[in-house]
Amino acid sequence: MSKPLLKAENLEISFHGVKAADGVNLEINEGEFLAIIGPNGAGKTTLLNLCTGYLKPSAGHVYLDGKQITHLSPRQIAKRGIARAFQIPQLFTDHRVIDNVMLSNAARLNLWQMLSPLDRPRYRDEAMELLRMFNLADHANDLASTLPEGRRKLLDIAVALALKPRLVLLDEPTSGVSAIERFGLMETLMTALRQAKVTALFVEHDMDVVRRYAERVLVWNRGHVLTQGRPEEVFQDQRVIETVVGAV
Numbered sequence: 001m002s003k004p005l006l007k008a009e010n011l012e013i014s015f016h017g018v019k020a021a022d023g024v025n026l027e028i029n030e031g032e033f034l035a036i037i038g039p040n041g042a043g044k045t046t047l048l049n050l051c052t053g054y055l056k057p058s059a060g061h062v063y064l065d066g067k068q069i070t071h072l073s074p075r076q077i078a079k080r081g082i083a084r085a086f087q088i089p090q091l092f093t094d095h096r097v098i099d100n101v102m103l104s105n106a107a108r109l110n111l112w113q114m115l116s117p118l119d120r121p122r123y124r125d126e127a128m129e130l131l132r133m134f135n136l137a138d139h140a141n142d143l144a145s146t147l148p149e150g151r152r153k154l155l156d157i158a159v160a161l162a163l164k165p166r167l168v169l170l171d172e173p174t175s176g177v178s179a180i181e182r183f184g185l186m187e188t189l190m191t192a193l194r195q196a197k198v199t200a201l202f203v204e205h206d207m208d209v210v211r212r213y214a215e216r217v218l219v220w221n222r223g224h225v226l227t228q229g230r231p232e233e234v235f236q237d238q239r240v241i242e243t244v245v246g247a248v
């Protein structure tokens with residue numbers, strides 16, 4: 001059997017006596033599109049923080065491609081291939097849409113302080129290609145602050161993909177987006193992820209989105225995985241109906 005792309009083993013962390021990760025075990029396989037659902041405070045964002053180095057577990061380990069990354073810094077982990085998009089997009093809102101993606105390209109290539117290379121056609125071409133994948137090419141020269149929320153979310157994910165990750169962790173990609181726009185956003189996102197051949201894990205509260213798009217669902221409760229499986233399986237599980245679906 002093939003090695004999982006990401007593996008978490010017995011992760012533990014507590015805040016003021018509350019176990020936000022209480023023996024977390026999970027595996028993510030290459031190419032999967034995996035959802036995490038669970039009630040508020042269940043520990044979903046904590047898991048993303050543990051996998052990206054923003055939090056360090058008091059016990060347990062995280063492996064990327066079989067290599068331990070538990071004690072690496074967020075920057076080192078990003079360089080190894082895990083990128084992240086936040087619930088609230090982290091953009092340079094007073095910069096143009098294309099500049100946001102080009103700055104991410106520059107970060108990947110360690111060109112943080114050098115602005116002049118940003119004008120090089122190569123970075124511009126790479127950024128435009130990503131913007132096209134996310135249906136944002138027509139907005140390339142707009143200020144990021146002028147984008148509606150759905151497009152801002154997509155730009156934030158495009159910025160994450162500019163790092164050329166193997167795995168992207170998405171914290172509530174559809175939050176703040178109207179119910180009518182959600183499926184359109186998800187269609188664009190799925191197409192872009194497939195084109196970029198990136199594995200993705202997304203935290204989501206909209207169960208219709210999970211049902212339609214997730215290949216596998218991890219159900220979170222009180223800091224650990226309550227159950228997991230295909231959407232049609234987990235949504236029939238009485239424990240899931242009681243603790244999660246009824247609670248979100």
Ligand SMILES: Nc1ncnc2c1ncn2[C@@H]1O[C@H](COP(=O)(O)OP(=O)(O)OP(=O)(O)O)[C@@H](O)[C@H]1O
Binds near residue numbers: 018038043044045047
């Ligand atoms: N940095 C932190 N400092 C203190 N407590 C924290 C911290 N991060 C998380 N917690 C606590 O850990 C628990 C899990 O929080 P977490 O944000 O991971 O849950 P969640 O499942 O993502 O919730 P939501 O769906 O509301 O975003 C909560 O009790 C939260 O208050």
